[in-house]
Amino acid sequence: MALLHDIAHLGHVELHTPEPxxxxxxxxxxxxxTENGRDADSVYLRCWDDYEHHSLTLTAHHTSGLRRTWLRAASQAALDRRVAAIERTGRGIGWMDGEPGIGPAxxxxxxDGHEYALYWESEWFDPPVELRPALKNQAQAYPARGVCVRRIDHVNFLAVATEPNGDFVRDLLGGRVTEQIQLDSGEISAQWLHFQQKSYDLVYTRDRTGTAGRLHHIAFATDTREDILRAADICLDRGVHIExxxxxxxxxxxxxxxxxEPGGNRIELCNPVARLVFAPDWRTITWTEAERAKGQAWGLQTIESFHTHGTPPVG
Known part of the structure; x- marks a missing residue:
């Protein structure tokens, strides 16, 4: 079992788009x-209160989907422990030079074949004069542009089977399952996992197409629930498809x-309502198939595309 807290947090993701x-x-x-650099076919973008160099790498590609998910370790020693554990399982690929602002990964x-990059060394963002905040405990000045998402929040992967991937995150990365869905057949069809006090950082959902390695969505957090309502109006005005x-x-x-987003990837704008998990002996909450059939919290039924759309698309 991996040491809890060896992984500090989700760092950033690299997203493929056919419409760069x-x-x-x-x-x-x-x-x-905010754009924070370019390299070949990639653009590095950051949320205004993420402390690292970037929150998202956007890379031109012939199709959509997720290329890589970056996780920052809690220390060099924690990274070394995770690498040693992964190498014993044969799931390792090897070391690479990091992206801008990121050390060796x-x-x-x-x-399921989703690729992770684990790293420790990270360059904290030093804002230029025009982005310098008035409050020194803020990473960047508030951009006052569009939705103004504050930080990257989580990744939801599609997988052929949920449990083997959840076991990988638990046993090799030190994550814990906070909530899950169990079907009447006994199959676990989705799991929400976390590393620190956030209630979830990674999610695995069963891919109904039986395809490995796809993406359901990446999520960005806002300050308030009202920001989500405003985001809906902004997307409506800008012609962005609301699912x-x-x-x-x-x-x-x-x-x-x-x-x-225009490349076809699903994006969630979310406000987690500051729901945090402090209990060191947290008990996994399991939702039944009947409970999920009731829909979302206030009765909205989950639409069919939520179960069928993923990237890259399959025939």
Whole structure:
């Protein structure tokens, strides 16, 4: 079993898009991220209160989907422990030079084939004069542009089977399952896992197409629930496809809005309502198939595309 807290938090993700210019417009002008460098086909973007160099790497590609998820270790010693444990399982790929602002990273895959990069060394963002905040405990001045998402929040992976991937995060990365869905057949169809006090950082959901390695969504957090309502109006005015919401999840109680960015990837705008997990002996909450059939917290039924749309698309 991995040591709890060896992984500090979700660092950033690399997202593929077949519409790089339109996707860049969405993330900068609609969501309010700030560009912080370019390299070949990639653009580095940051949320205004993430402390690291970037929150998202947007890379031009022939299709959509998630290339890589970056997790920051709690220390160099914690990173060394995780690398040693992963290498014993044969799931390791090896070391790579980090992205801008990131030191050496160790690559590995979960049982479904999603790629992770684990790292420790990280360059804290030093804002230029025009982005310097009035409050020194804030990473960057509030951009006052679009939705103005505050930070990257979580990744929801699609997987052929949920439990082997949840076991990977638990046993090799030190995560814990806070909530899950169990079908009448006994199969666990979704799990929400966390590393620190946030109630979830990673989610695994069963892919109904039986395809491995796909993405359900990545999520960005706002300051308030009212920001989610405002985001719906902004997306409506800008012609961004709204899939479902605003509404409240029963699981994890997150206030949400789901949209598709121009490259086809699903993006969640979320407000987790400051729900934190402090109990060191947290008991996993299991939701039944009948309970999930009731819909979301206030009765909104989950629409069919939420179960069928993923990236990259499959025939």
């Amino acid at each position: 210019e339109r996707s860049l417009w969405f993330f900068t002008e609609v969501l309010g991220l 160790y690559l590995c895959t979960d049982p 479902t919401g605003p509404h409240k999840h029963a699981i994890q109680q997150t206030f949400f809005l789901y949209v598709y």
